[in-house]
Amino acid sequence: MSKGIKMLSAVDAQGVSYTVDELQTRYENAQSIPILFCDDDKCRHAVRFVKWHTQDRKNRVAPVQVPAYIGLSRGSEHVLGCRYDAPGRLKLILAAASDPNFMHALDDGKRELRLLILHQGLQDLTASGNAATPAPPPPGSTAAQRPTGFRATKEQLDSYLRTTTDLLALRAACEDDELLAANLTLKLGKHTIAWHDFLYESGRYDEVWDKLAPDSEYELPLALIGTVRSHKAPPAGATYTTTYLNCESQLNRTDDPNRREYFEVSVSHAEDEWLRQFLVDSQLIMFGLWKRGATSTSRKPHPYDESRVMTYVTHKLRLSPMSKRQLAALR
Numbered sequence: 001m002s003k004g005i006k007m008l009s010a011v012d013a014q015g016v017s018y019t020v021d022e023l024q025t026r027y028e029n030a031q032s033i034p035i036l037f038c039d040d041d042k043c044r045h046a047v048r049f050v051k052w053h054t055q056d057r058k059n060r061v062a063p064v065q066v067p068a069y070i071g072l073s074r075g076s077e078h079v080l081g082c083r084y085d086a087p088g089r090l091k092l093i094l095a096a097a098s099d100p101n102f103m104h105a106l107d108d109g110k111r112e113l114r115l116l117i118l119h120q121g122l123q124d125l126t127a128s129g130n131a132a133t134p135a136p137p138p139p140g141s142t143a144a145q146r147p148t149g150f151r152a153t154k155e156q157l158d159s160y161l162r163t164t165t166d167l168l169a170l171r172a173a174c175e176d177d178e179l180l181a182a183n184l185t186l187k188l189g190k191h192t193i194a195w196h197d198f199l200y201e202s203g204r205y206d207e208v209w210d211k212l213a214p215d216s217e218y219e220l221p222l223a224l225i226g227t228v229r230s231h232k233a234p235p236a237g238a239t240y241t242t243t244y245l246n247c248e249s250q251l252n253r254t255d256d257p258n259r260r261e262y263f264e265v266s267v268s269h270a271e272d273e274w275l276r277q278f279l280v281d282s283q284l285i286m287f288g289l290w291k292r293g294a295t296s297t298s299r300k301p302h303p304y305d306e307s308r309v310m311t312y313v314t315h316k317l318r319l320s321p322m323s324k325r326q327l328a329a330l331r
């Protein structure tokens with residue numbers, strides 16, 4: 001059985017609609033939670049309310065917060081064509097992705113997604129300054145020595161990126177990675193990458209920061225899910241033309257009560273109008289070769305206890321997309 005797409009509303013046996021926020025309020029006020037059904041007219045199969053909760057993480061101080069949602073009840077499935085039918089959506093994405101260089105069909109019916117091609121394509125675009133065709137790597141360089149075989153054109157890369165962000169958006173909408181993992185293996189050369197190590201939501205940005213440590217030589221393109229907080233255009237008279245899309249930061253408690261760590265996620269691009277299409281408070285998938293930005297530290301008295309001096313450390317994660325297919329709105 002596969003779990004479906006997370007829902008934000010459902011109906012009770014009488015057809016009365018409930019939003020996830022209303023259900024959370026009922027839970028907090030110790031009111032009964034009705035027996036719930038899918039609110040797609042075609043479907044009406046059994047679903048359940050999952051309250052807001054936190055998930056502890058191995059070796060981390062701050063747990064991940066999981067907002068309330070509505071998911072399938074045990075043994076229940078959405079009908080074919082229901083708007084929450086995740087296997088149906090996956091089929092559509094896979095049907096549109098036919099290039100065997102990127103999406104390779106295996107004998108057992110599963111498919112393999114070849115991340116090395118994305119990685120090389122994104123690197124080529126970065127090196128060539130977003131030229132239409134990737135420049136060949138200089139002779140003798142590490143890239144030239146790599147046994148690459150196939151290299152994608154800009155058009156092919158755009159199409160692979162679209163498939164990737166579509167898959168990531170579906171994964172983000174689902175309760176877990178069971179459906180995608182059962183159908184798709186992520187391959188980087190010979191290595192298999194777990195979906196968990198490929199897509200990071202807020203609460204796990206610090207894990208991305210650790211992965212990108214200068215000595216780790218980590219090169220895999222990664223996807224982050226963020227909530228848009230602001231857009232920052234260059235100020236009048238600035239010598240640069242880059243706009244920044246900033247996401248809600250992640251705040252981490254640390255073992256030291258006087259030290260807080262923030263993880264800031266932003267995307268930079270020269271086209272202000274494009275970034276502004278992702279509205280404040282909306283969620284998006286951001287995929288590509290992430291980089292660490294500068295870390296800043298400030299010290300201030302605690303807002304309610306002046307005897308304590310707080311240290312705030314801000315770590316920055318940056319993405320400069322070379323293709324517009326690297327960002328995708330969620331929902």
Ligand SMILES: [Zn+2]
Nearest residue numbers: 038043078082
């Ligand atoms: Zn349904």
